[in-house]
Amino acid sequence: MIHISAEDIDRCLTHAGLVDILREAFRAGAVQPLRHHHTVERPQGSDVTLLLMPAWSDPSNGTGETxxxxxxxxxxxxxxxxxxxxxxxxxxxLDGATGEPRALIDGQRLTLWRTACASALAASYLAREDAERLLVVGAGALAPHLARAHASQRPIREIKIWNRTPANAEKVAEALRAEGYHASMAGNLDAAVSWxxxxxxxxxxSEPLVRGQFLRPGTHVDLVGAYAPTMREGDDAAISRSAVYVDTRAGATKEAGDIVQAIKSGALALQDIKxxxxxxxxxxxxxxxxxxxxxxxxxxxxxIEDLAAGIAVYKAFNGETGPH
Known part of the structure; x- marks a missing residue:
């Protein structure tokens, strides 16, 4: 079994390439049981969430290698x-036929790549083809990946970063500027959403940040956080004004606070998910x-996103393919 580091992953992947890999993965399908959620209580501080996410190649799709x-x-x-x-x-x-461990891959970096590229895959169908202005809300490790991934699918000319702590937003913007992007910190969130x-x-x-009243016609909204029913990034107005799409219906309607809470309030019906x-x-x-x-x-x-990205990294690392 080989170990593949975060730096190895960066050498094995490109954002445009991984978007295409994910597109093919969703076309082919895979077996993916609903992920397991476990709350690890802490006597002090916030609880920790433990997630277990299995998937395996669908033998019925005729690809051979599993x-x-x-x-x-x-x-x-x-x-x-x-x-x-x-x-x-x-x-x-693991090898799908023998169960033999093939690779242990840095899960944190793999998650950043596949999450950002899944959003960019959705944007390839949902964002206007002339979309030039990108707002990233949040300044965590995922923020620069989202900027790069969206820029791989649309002609992004300007990027703004908003965060509750402005200094953190500026750090992300500075890093993106060093890569050649026109990036800056956003001061007012509502104004940035309108822009x-x-x-x-x-x-x-856990409280809505993107307010629907400030969304201009033609805007594409990409909500990546709020992975639990108690969390929320967009308000009811953002949901009700939008044509709503999800990565998977089973996951989004059970786990995504933006969807679960909107259905409960009546801002969204199950049949409204396009x-x-x-x-x-x-x-x-x-x-x-x-x-x-x-x-x-x-x-x-x-x-399915992790599986597709993991296979791509494994093959590129072994020299079976070039960087994706």
């Missing part, structure tokens, strides 16, 4: 106060219908 993968992830909100990422984890890739063509939100917020990534990737349901339509994509993460 793999099994499982990701073990912890989400520790208090890590931000000590300068560590909230999300930690590892990914174990943006794409709003990509990745926070651990499509998931399987349907979009297979062309079974349409994406954006008009230039003025407001679209909203809610991501909670899917094990």
């Amino acid at each position: 793999y099994i993968g499982v990701k073990v992830v912890t989400v520790s909100p208090d890590n931000n106060t000590i300068g560590k990422p909230a999300i930690m984890g590892v990914y174990l890739l 943006a063509d794409i709003v990509s939100c990745a926070t651990l917020s 499509a998931d990534l399987f349907e979009l990737s297979r062309g079974e349901r349409p994406g954006r219908q008009s230039p003025d339509e407001i679209t909203l994509f809610k991501s909670v993460g899917a094990a």
Whole structure:
């Protein structure tokens, strides 16, 4: 069994390439049981969430080569106060026929890549083709990946970063500027939402941050945080004004606070969810219908994304393919 580090992953992947890999993965499908959630109570501070996310190649799709993968992830909100990422984890890739361990992959970095690229995959169907202005809400480890991934699919010319702590937003903007992006810190969130063509939100917020009243016609909203029913990033107005799409129906309708709470309040009905990534990737349901339509994509993460990214990294690391 080989060990693949975060730096190895960065050498093995490109954002545009991984978007295409995820597109093919959603077209082909995989077996992915609903992920396991466990709350690890702490006597002091916030509880830790333990997530177990298994998936394996669907033998019915005729691809021949099969793999099994499982990701073990912890989400520790208090890590931000000590300068560590909230999300930690590892990914174990196994041979689908023999069960032999093939690779132990850095789960934190793999999650950043696949999460950002899943959002960019959705944006390839839902964001306007001329979208140039990107707002990233949140300044965690995922923020620069979201900026790079969206820029791989749309002609992003300007990026703004908003965070409750302005200094953290400026750090992300500075890092992106060093890569050649036109990036800056956003001072007022509502004004930045009104400015943006794409709003990509990745926070651990339990209260809505993106308010629907400030969304301009034609905006695409990408909600990545709020992975639990008690969390929320967009308000009811953002949901009710938008054509709503999700990564997976099973996950989003059970775990995503933005969807669960909106259904409970009546701002959204189950039948109002237009499509998931399987349907979009297979062309079974349409994406954006008009230039003025407001679209909203809610991501909670899917094990099929980890499996596809893990296989791609493993093959590139072994020299079976070039960087994806």
